[in-house]
Amino acid sequence: MLDIIDTKRNGHELTDEQIDFFISGVVDGSIEDYQISALLMAIYFQGMTAPEQTKLTMAMLNSGDRLDLSAIDGIKVDKHSTGGVGDKTSLPLAAMVAALGIPVPMISGRGLGHTGGTLDKLEAIPGYRVALSETEFIHQVQTIGLAIVGATGEIAPADARIYGLRDVTDTVDSIPLIASSILSKKLASGTDALVIDVKTGSGAFMREERDAQKLAHALVEIANQAGVKSMAIISDMNQPLGNKIGNSLEIEESIDVLKGKGPADLVDLVLTLGSQMVVLANQAPDLETARLMLEQTIKDGSALEKFKQMIIMQDGDPAVIDDYGVMPQAQYHIPIVAERDGIVTKIAADEMGIASMRLGGGRSAKDDQLDYAVGLVLHHKVGDKVRQGEPLVTVHSNQKEIDGVEKLIRANFIIGDQAPTMKLIHEVITK
Known part of the structure; x- marks a missing residue:
């Protein structure tokens, strides 16, 4: 394993045998966490060639079960x-x-x-x-x-430990x-x-x-x-x-x-x-x-x-x-309104997701329990014209007090005078 770390640390390509050895050791526990971590850091800095990436993927794939869907007709x-x-x-x-x-x-x-x-x-x-x-x-x-x-x-037990x-x-x-x-x-x-x-x-x-x-x-x-x-x-x-x-x-x-x-x-x-x-x-x-x-x-x-x-x-x-009422429904529907006339210039996606998470709609840790009812309904998107007092977002919450969530939304749902050009599909890659 030390040779494998050394090879990648110095920017060289790992052989198929070295990658197989590494993944086998990850799965059977014969390689310690600190050595796995050292190789991960070497890969992070030195990268991998296309053949290395493919071999690493296939070794991780073959480390566990594979579904056989041959009984299903057609191209799946x-x-x-x-x-x-x-x-x-x-x-x-x-x-x-x-x-x-x-x-x-x-x-x-x-x-x-x-x-x-x-x-x-x-x-x-x-x-x-x-x-x-x-x-x-x-x-x-x-x-x-x-x-x-x-x-x-x-499925892919090597990935669970590496991740x-x-x-x-x-x-x-x-x-x-x-x-x-x-x-x-x-x-x-x-x-x-x-x-x-x-x-x-x-x-x-x-x-x-x-x-x-x-x-x-x-x-x-x-x-x-x-x-x-x-x-x-x-x-x-x-x-x-x-x-x-x-x-x-x-x-x-x-x-x-x-x-x-x-x-x-x-x-x-x-x-x-x-x-x-x-x-x-x-x-x-x-x-x-x-x-x-x-x-x-x-x-x-x-x-x-x-x-x-x-x-x-x-x-x-x-x-x-x-x-839709057969699904969990939030107790409170709280509107957040525009404080000025203008055009929506920004709705920071990550911060909207965090706002929903703070309401209980997402996990900050793997074992967190979800509140399926809560979340946000956006009434406008980037480029829309809005008037003062018009609802921007309705917060679906099971807590009456949402000051922190409202502050987060307001700071990241921006009304300005000129909207940026938004493009949904940036690129299509077939090769």
């Missing part, structure tokens, strides 16, 4: 997002793609900090079960073409370590094609666009080399996505999208990502045709019906489709 397509505020894209997206007969076996995660998790949102639906056995998962995708669940079995050490050694934001962490888990799900949404901006993991580009290219290259057709989109997270932040609230907005009433930015991102998924599944000759096909699933109600089928098969209450 999944989507991954690097996380953001108000990002409920997976929910309507999966239903719309599955409504076109494309199998979507989606393994999702939970939120931590200011970013939300798909599983947490789904658990706002009474009874919804995110823990399915591998047999149940495969059967459900065979039956209705769609399942959104948590990881089953022992814990990255967190405490300040090596989280290393492109090779991020890419191998994401893909070792995603590729273990057995999917044939993968669309990746890499966020950039204040509410994203990759705040700088150049870092988002590096990560997106690394993810696409590694996934393609692993035999999974993939592409990535870099999308904006300088302001929250959609109008609602919080678990019950984001389920509401997801269903609104499927009813044809979703906010423009969220719908645009869903259609952009979904079009790529449809083309990767060989169900449309081009992106324009794919987009029209997806729009039709909203018009004819088939996507909404598919979402309802998923809820029923995972023991959730399907009444939520027509009655």
